[in-house]
Amino acid sequence: NLASLEVRRVLPSDVNIIQIALVSESASRDKMKAVAEDLQDKLEQIKQLKNIKIHGLPERIVRIDLQLEKMAQLRIPLEAVIGNLQSEIANIPGGSVDASTKSFNIKTSGNYKDVEEIRNTIVLSSNNKNILLKDIAAVYSSYAEETHVTRLNGYRSVFVTAAQKPGENISKTQEVYAPVIEEFKKTLPANIDLVQHFDQADNVNKRLSGLGMDFIIAILLVAITLLPLGQRAALIVMISIPLSLAIGIVLMNAMGYTLNQLSIVGLVVALGLLVDDSIVVVENIERWLRDGHSRMEATLKATQQIGLAVVGCTATLIIAFLPLVFLPEAAGEFIRSLPMGVITSVLASMLVSLTIIPFLSSRLLKETHGHPDGNIFMRSLKKLINGSYSVLLDKALSKPWWTIGIALIIFIASLQLFPVIGFSLFPASEKPQFLVEITTPLQSNLAYTDSITKQIEKELRAYDEVQYVATNVGKGNPRIYYNVIPENERTDYTQIFVQLQEDTPPYQKLALIETLRSKWTPYPGAKVEVKNFEQGPPINAPVEVRLFGDNLDTLRSLAARVEQTLEKTEGTLYITNPVTHLKSDIKVDIDKDKAQMLGIPTVTIDRTVRLAVAGLNVGKFSDENGEDVEILLTKANQGQSTLDALENLYVNNQQGKAIPLNQVAELKLESSPININHFDKIRMVSVTAFVGKGFLVDNVINDVVAKMEAMPLPAGYSYG
CATH class of the missing domain: 3.30.2090.10 (Multidrug efflux transporter AcrB TolC docking domain; DN and DC subdomains)
Known part of the structure; x- marks a missing residue:
């Protein structure tokens, strides 16, 4: 009794990088279709793009x-x-016939x-x-019958989306499609408007500019930190920062990793680490120079003296990040580019500090200094060290067991902060955008779902920080986030993609989400869920309890008990039990x-x-x-x-x-049943929940696991 059989392969690279709305209240369907297909043809001519699709327009x-x-x-x-x-x-086909020396195809x-x-x-x-x-x-x-209604800011629209081919640079791709879209906009009739309300390249460029700002701050801080060593020493260390980053990116590319959100985060983390090696080497060379050695001799002996320590420190950092590299399954595959960004940059920093830095030091540093104790900054630093710090150090060294004991007490006390601070592997996204999902009672028709959706749209547009409200009645919004898989066609479902003003800070977005959650829970005639985008591999929800067994009625009974358990667990919200009702x-x-x-x-x-x-x-x-x-x-x-x-x-x-x-x-x-799911060929029911503000996912999951362990299950049934 299958109507159709569909096999879907979901890849992070299939996410759309642009979503364009063709907006009109008066244009006919034929006209909207013609304009959308013209835009589709224009975008298909751009070799960097793929999967150009039209959404919200029924097939002719x-x-x-x-x-x-x-x-x-x-x-x-x-x-x-x-x-x-x-x-x-x-x-x-009619086949082919031979006539003399030629062959002719027969058309019927x-x-x-x-x-x-x-x-x-x-x-x-x-x-x-x-x-x-x-x-x-x-x-x-x-x-065909309308099954997917699309609107932008409450106005009738047709969405056109495009993804990027693997291996392409999104910033360079934007330079190609942006003028094409702008030129196409000029050709539109007066009653149709084009709004490019989502552009992933803007988000990437913003992150890259953030990396650039961190890069500038790092260089300035290095310059200030190295004032006691002099301007030339500071210049040498500052050169090591871009050089180490460049070599690290080359190494990442050689190992098959590209610049993405996580690798950029890794490079930002590495910025605070990769200057350490160069500072240590330059400072040691400066010390040898102050002792009266020549530049070449000071460079060779200082580098030789400190080289093993530099290698050891680098190895320690690499080993610290290796567990993330070998993290298994989907989570490991997702996060791997972050530790690789750190490891390659730190490794590059070690190579630079043991090769390029000594070479530059042997050419640029002065052999003589005006004052035997260094410049004014060095003398001030020594005065501080020989003052309070020296006294404290002498006391600590004179009573080693007391020092070790106090250090151990502080260390053990710090471990007690872990339960207080909590643990979360993947944080929430800071992008100024989120989703609103509306689920009307089971088997509601599209007209009823649309009427509820229009009320929600109106309330959303009333907030000043909301810039775009992209509505999809009967289906999920086209895929614009790597770990969010759009919902298939359902008459009782709506997904709204909400974009805030670009300058909206993360705390203001979170405050708005909490306001909407409080306002719309409960909501008359529908279940309204406001969901922030999360980092990490694709998941149904942060908390998911999977029940395995053969009998659907037994699974329904167990799912109801799990649902009650989740409702009683502090910190859970938006609990979903797909088998609560039968259709x-x-x-x-x-x-x-x-x-x-x-x-x-x-x-x-x-x-x-x-x-x-x-x-x-x-x-x-x-x-x-x-x-x-x-x-x-x-x-x-x-x-x-x-x-x-x-x-x-x-x-x-x-x-x-x-x-x-x-x-x-x-x-x-x-x-x-609404649907029947299987996992590894075993029948499964999945009960999910989201986590509210002020609660950590790890703590909530541990609480749920403890309650599930205490729940008796029939023979042949299990949970995961």
């Missing part, structure tokens, strides 16, 4: 509204209409070319008279014996019901533009599918006689 179809009553009068069975249409759609009748040809399809020949499709049906171009389906229970006696094949009943409710897809044809257009058979005056579509429905037997559906089938209500 040819609709055939059959008059079933007239078909019954003319004794035209549904199977005859379907068979004739599919035979005309069939495009069977081919497919439909336009709607008029479909209208003139012969469905039955009787008494030397052909009955055409247009005699029993209305045939016209239309659009109700209407089953067409066919009396096969009666149907067989009346000469009605079961497939004819199935097709007739499908035609009356959702329409029956009989195939596709290529129009004059080369686009594949679906041909949909429906019942005349069908409109929106309701229970009325099944009333007074007739099915034809093999002789073409119309027989009421209720004579061979009965409509029954039956319950079924």
